[in-house]
Amino acid sequence: MTTTSPPDVLSMTGISKRFGAVQVLSDIELHVRAGEVVALVGDNGAGKSTLIKAVAGVHTADTGHILINGKEVHITSPAQAQALGIATVYQDLALCDNLDVVSNLFLGSEVTRGTVLDEVTMEKRSWGLLRELSAKIPSVRIAVASMSGGQRQTVAIARALLGEPHLVILDEPTAALGVAQTAEVLNLIRRLRERGLAVILISHNMADVMAVADRVVVLRLGRNNGEYRVADTNVEQIIAAITGAVDNTRRPSAPTQEGSGQ
Amino acid sequence: MTTTSPPDVLSMTGISKRFGAVQVLSDIELHVRAGEVVALVGDNGAGKSTLIKAVAGVHTADTGHILINGKEVHITSPAQAQALGIATVYQDLALCDNLDVVSNLFLGSEVTRGTVLDEVTMEKRSWGLLRELSAKIPSVRIAVASMSGGQRQTVAIARALLGEPHLVILDEPTAALGVAQTAEVLNLIRRLRERGLAVILISHNMADVMAVADRVVVLRLGRNNGEYRVADTNVEQIIAAITGAVDNTRRPSAPTQEGSGQ
C-alpha cells in the first residue's frame, strides 16, 4: 500500500507458521519504513509475538519472505538479526535471572578494557540509561531475579538502547510499567522515530498506540485483519478489527495477488 | 479511617520488609473489607507485590500484624494462605511450564475419581472457565510454555476462580491481556464484589482502577502515600500521589498511633 523510493526497512510477505496442530500464522504481510512507528495489535494469541520472533531470529517461519532494506534475508539466529541492525525487546523479557542489572544490560556487548570487563564504565552507563527511563531501581548490583516486574521490563528496554539498530521491535514494552515509566518509553519511541529508525510496537493499550504509532496493523487468529493510518482512524474501528466485528481478512482462496510495489 | 461492625477481611498494620541493604517496605498499613475492591497502586518497585506476597504466604514480613477477619494470623506458606480463603494471581504468574493448561488450572486442587485424576471433567471445566474469560486458547492440552503472554495470564486468572476464596488478590492481572479479555476480567472483579468477596487489585492502568475499584491505596518507595475513595477523587490526584508530587507519607516519627477500630 505504501510505495516510496527507499525500500522498506522491513518487509514480510506470505509468512506462515505452524506449531503442531495449530496454524499460528497464515500468510501474514507486514511492512515498516524508516522513521515510522507501526503498531502491531491483536487479541491474545493472535500471533504477534510469533511474527516478530521470526524477524528477531528466535525461530524461523515455515514459509514467506523477509526483506531487510529491500534485500531478502534468512534470519536463523538472534545474533544474525542483531548484525542486521534489529534490536528486540521480548514480551517475556529474556533476562538472565542469576546476573545483576549491569551484566544483563550489557550482555553480549560488554565494555572491556583489554580482555577485562570494565565494570565501572558499565555501571556508570547503566545508571544513565535507567535514569533516562526514570526507573526506580535501588541498586544495579542485585540479581534481576529479585527485581519487580516493572524494573525487569525497564532493564529489558534499556538493553535495546545500547546498540545502533535500524529497526527496534518492542513487544508489549509498557505492560508492567508504571505511569511515569510508560510516558518515558513513549517519549523514547518518539525519539527513535525522530532519529529515523523503524519501530514496531506491540501493545494492547489503545491509548499508547494512538499516541505514538503512525500506522496500525491488526492480526486476528493468525491472519492479517486490516491496516489503518492512525491519522485516519479511531480506537473503535481498531477494536472492531481486533475482535473480529469487522472482517478484513484476505482468505487463502486468493494467495498472494496483493504484493504492493514491485 | 473506615470503622464498621464486621471486622475487615484483611487488615495489615506496621508491615516492614528489608531485602539486604534495601528497605522495601516501611510500616505499611492496608485494610480491605468484604464486598470491597481496593486498588493498590504505586510506581515500579514501590513494594506492591512484596506487600501482597506477605499475605499470600510467599514470604513473611519482618515486622507488622496481619489480621484476617479480625483474627491475627502468621502466614508462613501459600498453602496456609489458601486455607484461610486467600486466592492470589501473581504478577509473575507462577505456572508450571512443563504442564498443560488443564494441569496448571487444577494444580493443587485436582478433580479425582477415587485416586485417579478425572481428566475429562477437568478438561470440560477448563474450557468453561476459559470461555468465561473469552480466552483465545486453541488447545488446553499444550504445555503452557508455548502459550502467548496473554494466554498464560488468562490461565493464571482462571486458577483463582476455582476455589471458594474470601479474599482475591490480583497482581496486575490485565497487564498482558487484550481488550476483550481485559473487559472480561473487570467484569469478573465486579461479580466477585457482588458475591461479597474482598478484592485487592494491583494495576498501573488508571482507567481500569477507576472503573472497578472502591478505594485506592497508594504506595511510594515502600511507604503508604495516601488513600482515596474512587468516588471522591480523580486520576490526576492519584498519579500525583504515585509520582510523589503529593506527599502523604506518614514519617516514622509517629510509629503506630493511628490504629483505627479498637
Added chain:
Amino acid sequence: GCGGNQSTSGGGSSPGAGGGAKIALLLPETKTTRYETFDKPYFEEALKGECSGCTLIYNNANQDAAKQQQQAESAMTQGAKVLVLDAVDGKSAVTIVNEAKAKGVKVLAYDRFVAGADYYVSFDNQKVGQLQGTTLVDILKKSGKTSGDLVMVNGSPTDANAADFKKGAHSVLDSSGFTIKAEYDTPDWSPDKAQSFMESQLSSVKPNLVGVYAANDGTAGGVITALKSGGVNPMVPVTGQDAELTGIQRIVAGDQAMTVYKAIKPEASDAAKNAVLLANGKAPASATTKDSVPATLLTPVVVTKTNIKDTVVKDGFETIPQICTPQYADACKAAGLQ
C-alpha cells in the same frame, strides 16, 4: 528341555577328534595387568595346541560378579561346552556352576576356587598372603631387626580375594613380633589411595617403621613413592604381588623387596588341557583335590632381586630388555641382569 536347545544353538559342538568345541574363558577384571596380558594369550595359545578346532569365547567381568554371571550365560548361549571361570567372587560363583550344571556345561575353576566345579587349576590365594608375610619377616630378621612397626596396605575392601591375601598375611605377621601400626584396605586397589594413606601415616609411623606389607605391585608402587617423597632413607622393605614389569623394575632398583610370581603360563596351559578333556567328556586325571574337586595346585614363587633371572625371565614372562630400560640399566648391571 534345556539341553536340547544347547546342541542346536551350539552348532556342531559334538565332541570328537577334530574338537570344534567352544570353550569360554571368563576373567574377572582389567585393573591388574596379568589377565589380558598373560592369562588370555597363554590360554589361547595352549588351547590351539591342545585342540586346533576349538573356539575360544572370551569375556572379562570388570570386577562385577553379576556381570560375570551374565557373561557365563552368554557363553552358554553361544554353545560353550566348558567354562574356564576365574571368578570375581569365588563363593558366589557357585551360582554359575549351578546354572552350568543345569545345562550340562562343565566348569573349570581357574585361579580362584569355586565349590562344585569340575576341575580346579590355581595358586592358593591365602598362600600368596603367607608368602608375602614370611618373606617380609625373613628380610627383616636377616637385617637384624626383630621388632618395629609395620604398615599393612591390603587390597580392595570389596574384593573377596583381597580378603584371602589379607588373611594369609596376618597369619604370619600377627605372630612375628613386629607391631602392625596401621592397616588399610585400599578401595579399588587404587595406587594413589595407597600413596595418600602411606603419606598420612608416615607422619606418625616414620621413626619406627621397618617394613610395609603391600598387597600387590600397584599398591606397592604408591607406597614406595610415598616413602621416597617422605624422605624414608634407607628404603624399608615393601612387598608386592603379580610380578608386574614395574614391580620387577623396582625390585631391580632396590625400592621394592619382593613380589609374588604366579607362573601363569603353566597355569593357563594346564587349564587349557583339562578344559579340552572336559569338553570331550573325559575326566581329567589329577594328583590332588581341593574340597573334593580334582585340582592342579601350582606353587606361587617369591621373586626377589636374586632370582629374577631364574623366574620371570626364564619363563619368558618378562624379558631383560623390557626390564632393563635405560633408566634401570645401571641397577640391572648391579643385579647381574644383562
Added chain:
Amino acid sequence: MPGELPPAVLSADLQDERLIQEEGLKGWVKAQGVRLRAGDLGSMPVVIGLVLIWIIFSIKAPVFISPQNLVNLTIQLVPIGILSLGIVFVLLLGEIDLSVGSVSGLTAAVVAVTFVNKGWPMLVAALFAVLCGTVIGLVYGVVFNRFGVPSFVITLAGLLAFLGVQLLVLGNEGTVNLPFNSGLVQFANGTFLPSWGGYVVALVSAVVVLAAGLTNNRTRASAGLSTLPGSIIYGRAVLLALGLAIVAFVLNRDRGVPLMFVLFVLVVAVMDFVIRRTKWGRTIMAVGGNIEAARRSGINVRRVYLTVFVTCSTFAGLGGVLLASRLSAANQSTGAGDVNLNAIAAAVIGGTSLFGGRGSAYSALLGIFVIQSISNGLDLLNLNSAIRFIITGLVTLLAVIIDSTTRRRRARAGRA
C-alpha cells in the same frame, strides 16, 4: 465466507479455527506424520536406536536374537531396571540419587544375612530388606527437607555410608550364598510363565487398553469433548496383542517368558499410570517443572520430596533383593561398580531429563534395554576389554543420538 466451519457441530476442544482438523484414521496418521517431522515423538527415537543396536548385534552375532539369549536378556535387565525406575522419580523432581547402588548392595546383604544366617522366613527377610530401603529414603527426605542439602551431597554421603553398613552386615564372611533352590533364587532365575501364559498376558493387556480407550471415548463424548476414531482404538489394541504375542512366541521357543520380567514390565506400567494419572504423580511433575509455582499452588512440596526419596530408595531396596536373588548371593561388591551409574544412565538414555519435570516410567524400561542389550551383545563378541569399553561408549552414544537429534528438532520447531 468460504472455509468457515459451523462451530456448533464441533466438540468443545476443537472449536478454535486455527486448529488443523484431521478426520478419522487418515487424519490421525497424517497428524502422526506431522509430529514425526516436528520431532515430537515421545519414546519412538530411542526405540529406533534400540532396534538399530539389535540389528547390528544380530548381524555380528546371530545368536544374539536366539530365543535363549533373549530370555537371558529379559532376566538380566530386571534388577538394574528396578533401580532405574526409582531413579526416574528422583529425576522427575530434578534431583538425583547417587546411592541406589549402595542401598541395593545393603539390602542384598540384609536379605542374604537374615534369610540364610538368621533363618528368617524368606518373605519376611525380603520385606525387611525392602523396608530398609524405605527407611533410608525417609532419612534422605528428612535431611533434604530439614537442611536443604543438595540431593547430590546427601546421596553421595549415603553412597559411602551404606557401603560401609553393607560391609558391616556381611561381616567377616564377605559373601553369603542364597540356596539355589530357594524361592528367591528360583524366582529370579528359573520361573517362567507356562507357554500359554504369555498369550494370556498379551490378550489381557490388549483388552485392558481397549476397554480404557473405549471408556475414555464414552466419557469424553458425553462431556462434549473430541474422541479418537474407533479404528485407532481397536487398531492399537490389536497391535499390542500381536506384538506381545510375538514376544511370547519367541521366548516360548526357549524357556518361556520370565515371570520376573513380566512383573517388571507390569510395575513400570503401573508407575507410568501413577505418574500420569494420579494426583501424586501430577504433583511430582509440577514440583519438577517449577517448584515455586508448585509451592504457590498450595502443594506441600516437602511431602513430595519425602515421598519421592522414599519411593526411589524403596525401589533400590527391592532391586537389591533381586540382585541377590539373581546372583543367588550377596557380597561386598553387590551394588558396587557401575550399578549406580547404569541405573541413572538408563533413565537418562530412556529420555528422562536430568533437569526435572520431563520423563516417564517407560524410560527406565527402554534405557535398561539399551544398556543391557549393548552389554549382552558385546558379551557375545569375545572382545578384549579395551576394545569392549570403547565400543560400549560409542554404541551408547549412537543409541541416544537419534533421540537427541529429533528432540533438538522439536526444540527448534518451538516446543520448549
Added chain:
Amino acid sequence: MPGELPPAVLSADLQDERLIQEEGLKGWVKAQGVRLRAGDLGSMPVVIGLVLIWIIFSIKAPVFISPQNLVNLTIQLVPIGILSLGIVFVLLLGEIDLSVGSVSGLTAAVVAVTFVNKGWPMLVAALFAVLCGTVIGLVYGVVFNRFGVPSFVITLAGLLAFLGVQLLVLGNEGTVNLPFNSGLVQFANGTFLPSWGGYVVALVSAVVVLAAGLTNNRTRASAGLSTLPGSIIYGRAVLLALGLAIVAFVLNRDRGVPLMFVLFVLVVAVMDFVIRRTKWGRTIMAVGGNIEAARRSGINVRRVYLTVFVTCSTFAGLGGVLLASRLSAANQSTGAGDVNLNAIAAAVIGGTSLFGGRGSAYSALLGIFVIQSISNGLDLLNLNSAIRFIITGLVTLLAVIIDSTTRRRRARAGRA
C-alpha cells in the same frame, strides 16, 4: 521533611532513599552482620564446615595438624583439585562431565608412555598429554552442538571409551613407572618454595589485592560511584598477608610450601578472575543462568559450550599428568575408582550449583580441601574400612549442612 538526605552529595549508585546507608568501616561491618543473618555469605559456611572437620580430626589425631601432615594434604589435593576446577566450568553451564576421571587416566597413560617408553622430552610429553585432553573436549563440544545429546550421555560414553583407550595406550605392560628423579615426579612430590618464598608470595598477594582495591576505588570515584572505605581495603590486604604468612610459617616447619600447591591456588585465582571479570566468563554465567536469554542477546551459545568442554577436558588432561607425576606411575586404575565422583563432589561441596549459573572457581579449592581433609584425617585413624566408609559419608554431609542451612535461609529471605 525530617530524614530526607540531600541527594546531590551521594554517589550515583546510592541515591535511592530506600537504601540503608552505612558509613565507613563500622557501616561495612554492620552490613556484613546483616548479610550473615540473611545467610548471604558466599563461601563462608563451607569454610566453617572445613574448620569444624579440622578441629574434630586434630582432637582425634593431633598429628593431623602437624606441619608434615599439612604439607602432605596440600600436595595430595592438587590433582583432583585441578579436575574439579574443570568441572566447575561445566557445572556453571548446567552441564556435567562424567569422564574427567577417564580422561585424566588416559592422559596419565599418554605422558608416561611418551616420556618413558618413547623417550620424548618431558615437557613435550606433558604438553602432548594435556593436548589430548583438549582434543577430547573438542570432540565433546562438537557432538554436543551437532546432535544435542545430553552431556551426561556424551561424557558417559567418553568415560567408557577413553578408559578403553587408556588400556590400549598402556598396552601389555599395564603400568609404566616414571623415574622418581624426573622433573615431573619431583615437581609433584619434592619441590617446595624456599622458606622465604612463602612470605614473598604472601606479600605479593597482599600488594596485588591492595593495588586492585585502590585502583578500583579511584576509577569508581572518578565515575561518580560509591567507594569502599580505605580502612576496609587496607585491612583486607593486611589480613590476607597475615593469613598467608601463617600458612607459610606452618608449612615451613616441615618441608616448606609445595610449589604445586602454590601454582594450583594461583590457577584457581586466575580462573576466578576469568569467570568474574572477562567477557567469556560472563557469557558462561549467562548461558548457565538462562540459555534462551543468552542466545537472544546474540551470544554464540555453541561456542560457549565448545570452549567450556574444551576447558574442562584440558584441565582433566593436566590433572592426569599430575596424577601420574604424583604416583610416579601410570596404570590401568589411574583416574578410575572415585576420582571422577570426587572431582564433581568437590565442586558441589564447595558451593557450585549443579543447575548452572551459580558457583565460583574457589569452590573447587574449598571442596577438594574438605574431601581430602576427610580422607587424610581418616587415614590417620586406622579404622576398618566399613567404619571408614560410614564416617566419610557422615562427615561429608556435616561439612555441607552448615552451608546448605544458611543458603536455605537466604532463599527464605527472598533471594532466589
